[in-house]
Amino acid sequence: MAQQTAAKDRAYRYTKDRVLNGTFAGGELISEGQVADALGMSRTPVREAFLRLEAEGLLRLYPKRGAVVVPVSAREVEAVLEARELIESHAVTKLLAKPAAVREAAVARLRELLAxxxxxxxxxxVRGFVDADRRFHSTIVAEADNPILSELYESLRDRQLRMGVDALVRDPDRPRTIHREHTELVELIERGEPDAFRSRLAHHLGGTRRTLLGP
Known part of the structure; x- marks a missing residue:
């Protein structure tokens, strides 16, 4: 039983990682046999992993054919970015209402992430950069000291990773742009300018929207 569970978990992690990092691209048909052969296991644990990923909305199963990787839709992109803008703007408003020492400590953490x-x-x-991008924004959200908001933001993790990798693949200069805009966001926090932060954040997230959906 333990071996079966371990095999199922390994098949799940292997497939999910490749969906998130774009190796298995949106719209691509993958098969149980393909994953089973890559991992040197039977198809049974792969089938169970596929069912789990279908429940998470990452795969769509077709009996006797395999599974199609569900592409990130335009509606999903818009919804994720809207949620992020609302949560992060609120978090910075709360952060800037805290004592100066707390704000300075937050800025120091963000500068470490920039490095x-x-x-x-x-x-x-690419994958490491996208992970670091997410950690940067998660650090901002954590400053709201609201566990429900943090949990909600964390639930967007897989979508953020897929969207981030896709954006970097489409625009190789995007990492440089992201880093520059992150630096500007930190400077606005340091200067205590919430309105300017919200405006710059909207522009920053709009860059992801434009890269993925077009002008």
């Missing part, structure tokens, strides 16, 4: 992003960008680590 990590620079290193990942220079190494050409």
């Amino acid at each position: 990590a992003q620079t290193e990942l960008r220079e190494r050409g680590d």
Whole structure:
């Protein structure tokens, strides 16, 4: 039983990672046999992994044919970015109402993440950069000290990763743009300018929208 569970979990992680990093692209048909052969296991745990991923909305199963990777829709892109803008703007408003020492500590953490992003960008680590991008924004959200908002934001993780990787593939210069705009956002937090932050955040997220959906 333990071996069966371990095999199912391994098939799940393997397939999900490849959906999130774009190796299995939206609209692509993948088969149980394809994943089973790659992992050296039977098809049974792969079938169970596929069912789990279908429940998460990442795959659409077709009996005897395999599974199609569900593409990120335009509606989903708009919904995720709208939710992010609302949550992050609220978080910064709360952060800037806190004592100066708290704000300074938050800025220091964000600058550390900016340095990590620079290193990942220079190494050409797309998945690592997208993860760092998400950590940057999650750090801002955490400053709201609202566990429900943080949980809601965390639930967007898989969608953010897929959208982020897709945007970087479409626009190789996007990491440089993201890093520059992240730096501007941190500077606005440091100066205590919530209105300017909200405006700049909307522009920043709009860049992802334009890259994925067009002008």
